[in-house]
Amino acid sequence: PQHGIRGDVQDNMIETDHTVDKRTGLPIYSLYSETREPTDAMLENVDTIVFDLQDVGCRIYTFVYTMANCMRAAKRLGKRIVVCDRPNPIGGNAIEGNITEHDFKSFVGQFEIPTRHGMTTGELARMFNEHFGIGCELEVVTMQGWRRDMWGDETGLAWVLPSPNIPTVDSCVVFPATVHIEGTEMSEGRGTTKPFELNGAPFIDAYDWAAALDAYSFPGVAFRQTNFIPTFQKCAGQLCGGVQIHVTDREAFTPVIVGIAMIKTAYDLYTEHFEWKKDPYEYVFDQNPFDVVCGTDKIRKAIESGASLKEIENSWADGLKDFAEARRAYLLY
Template sequence: MIKWILVAAGLAAGCGPGAGPAVDHGGHRPPTPGAKQARPLLMGAAQLSQYLPALQGKRVGLVVNQTSRIGATYLVDTLKALHVNLTAIFAPEHGFRGEAADGATITDGRDARTGVPVRSVYGKTKKPTPEMLADVDVLIFDIQDVGTRFYTFISTLHYVMEAAAEQDKTVIVLDRPNPNGRVVDGPVLVPKYRSFVGLDPLPICHGLTVGELARMLNGEKWLAGGRQCRLQVVPVAGGYTHATPYALPVPPSPNLPTARAVALYPSVCLLEGTNVSVGRGTDRPFEVMGAPTQPATRPYQFTPRPNAGSPTPPLNGQLCYGLDLHQPAAHEPAQFFTVRYLLDFYRQSTDKAHFFTKYFEQLAGTDSLRAQVIAGRPEASIRASWEPQLGQFKQLRSKYLLYPDK
């Protein structure tokens, strides 16, 4: 029966390793002709036979956004064509189609293409309520993450699993690669600074896919009350490791439009808790940074202006002096985390008294980093201070890995 459905949907042919067009059904482009051909990656969503049986006769809710696709087709459209009983779409930050600005409230509605009700989990509530799940038996989570604690889609995953555990629902996570997957770095969150940009005791770069993280949330009983939900993870197929280069086929959010922005995001995002612009309101968000309170001798200047991704950008209309990181520096690793930008901009700030905002501790996950920066401690010393907790996390992480690190 399942085989017949896949063929009818035009999805069975070419799904095997080495088959298919230039972009495989998981959305990852193989090497260019002439290069050594690696086995193409197959996203969890593309492995329909692994999870369709669990959907038969069930009422299904989707936690998805614009990255939730099989090739170029939205997962919701694929499942609707397969006559899966879709009763709800749960829209996270930036909305179901990924077009809402950073921090914008997402409202309930209905998907124009399929008619499926859309319920916001980034508005009045960030956790599905019993009423929101009353007509749902199974929740599918399929959203591209970028591997940082403060990227809110993993907080949505936490709350979805928590609601499922409380309301006796099943969660199926369709896994995708982590584009910063080889990086496990940064201070580990302390409970005092728990917020929607950091719910769990993770370092800034956790080095996990969402499937691995879901296993950790369940296994460590980090959901409210120590509950565990019924969980199925469909891993990425095709020999994926955390060191596998992966260029995202769809921007994961409006202000991460390029692979370079995704690589810089873990390091640059800390400046969102300061008086420095990270390029929101420009055509290079997270690739440029600057402020009016930096020296005019800085090598790069820009002025944030309202745009689709940032209707009200920080420092709107103000000339900012700073850096352009669009081109990688010589010998810079492809994936990394550093506090050197934070240290540099604090040292050169002409208004150190107002450099940090209250938001900084939520991003850092600790109050020690601010104190270390103000004290003028070098990066090596700062790194040494978080190594004990980071080492403990790395040991914990090893229990839940689905893929090798290299």
């Protein structure tokens, strides 16, 4: 998948080659290469595809779309797919955010689901297969002992980072917020020891930005003014003013709207310096990268037009209601 067979490769559009595993001599086929879907040749001697990857609980993470592409290949070639279910590290109850729109589907949003979906990998597989019509031969191996109210560090399982910038469960908790910064020229903390927790840019005054965010009185989160210098990626080698997100109550924390607030306040405070991401995002070359992240252009246009945060959040209500109803049939726990 994206990030390589051992989870050591960095982000957006850094592909990995097909190779041979040195320890076993088995072929490794990359599905983040010239192809995203297994080819006929890759599956020629395969009866069953086993999918066993740890997701992070946010739509804007590609592993579940690699799963969907494997399911499509299984359907096409008459193969069987077995999905080994894993915990959603940010819980299975809360859902939040906008629904991906059809015209903005991409490899960070193939289906009409919200930013925070509150489903496990196996549950998503069932929904992709039945509700969204992939229609392959699917078996989900369910977990024992997992509850929907569990966080990743309450399961008794060690957290193994699925990609270099998701080192802890805390990273997962804030990811649905600060992944939106990937769609800007601001730093989401890559190149620091706290990716997605540290956020900022050279033009930001840390105290002013923290004050603007504090004014919203979001529950369950504190914004600590800070400065940092990324060692690579955006703003590398530059002193950035910004905030560190401290989640004080995970149950109360609403990451998606907090993330949109971070973008909106930075845009409002520093309009002449703020920029949407210039380079393409996940191979979409004809759309604003922030729109690709969001799965819509409505949020960007609302920010640019000065719409209130409450107006933006309220616009998600109908979609979330419909999704909550649709997902119910596919929940396993």
